[in-house]
Amino acid sequence: MTKSELIARIAEQNPHLYQRDVERIVTTIFDEIAGALARGDRVELRGFGAFSVKHRDARQGRNPRTGESVEVTEKAIPFFKTGKQLRERLNTGGDEE
Template sequence: MTKADLVERVTAQIAQTAGPMISKKDCARVVDAFLDAIKESLERQDNIEVRGFGTFKIRRRKTRMARNPRTGSPVEVSARPVPVFKPSKELRALVAGAEPDAVAKAEN
């Protein structure tokens, strides 16, 4: 799914539940603002938790040895921060085919 597909789907869902109160252009601005907020938070090394969906965070990769694919010689790859996403239990259950409500009930 592309960002354009996401905007289309969100616009359709809003129109279905609340009526045609938001244009596709405005919805695209909302999606862009949401993604920008995630990027800015990750840039500040902050975690972003979206309940029922998952957590975006920064993980620090350690320095490691790799190989140059052309020459085969060892190359040191320096430590660096990388963004990661950890899905919530509900999202993992949904993807696995279980009902998210059943997962929430089992946790309580």
């Protein structure tokens, strides 16, 4: 599902809201999650999962094409861990709404 499909589905399920308002809400939620991760905070959505940032240290890598050693800089990687309810829903095949 893409962001635009998500917006369309939410707008369809909430006919009292304009699609442009739903788009603003969804964009705001995503922006807040991204902002929290950029600050190094953890974002937990109960029943869905938790977003966090993992840090990878700088290391010596290898170019697979040439075999030459290259310096890989330190980086922050977004990480998502599913919540128990989401895992159970995926594993039982349930489509509860």
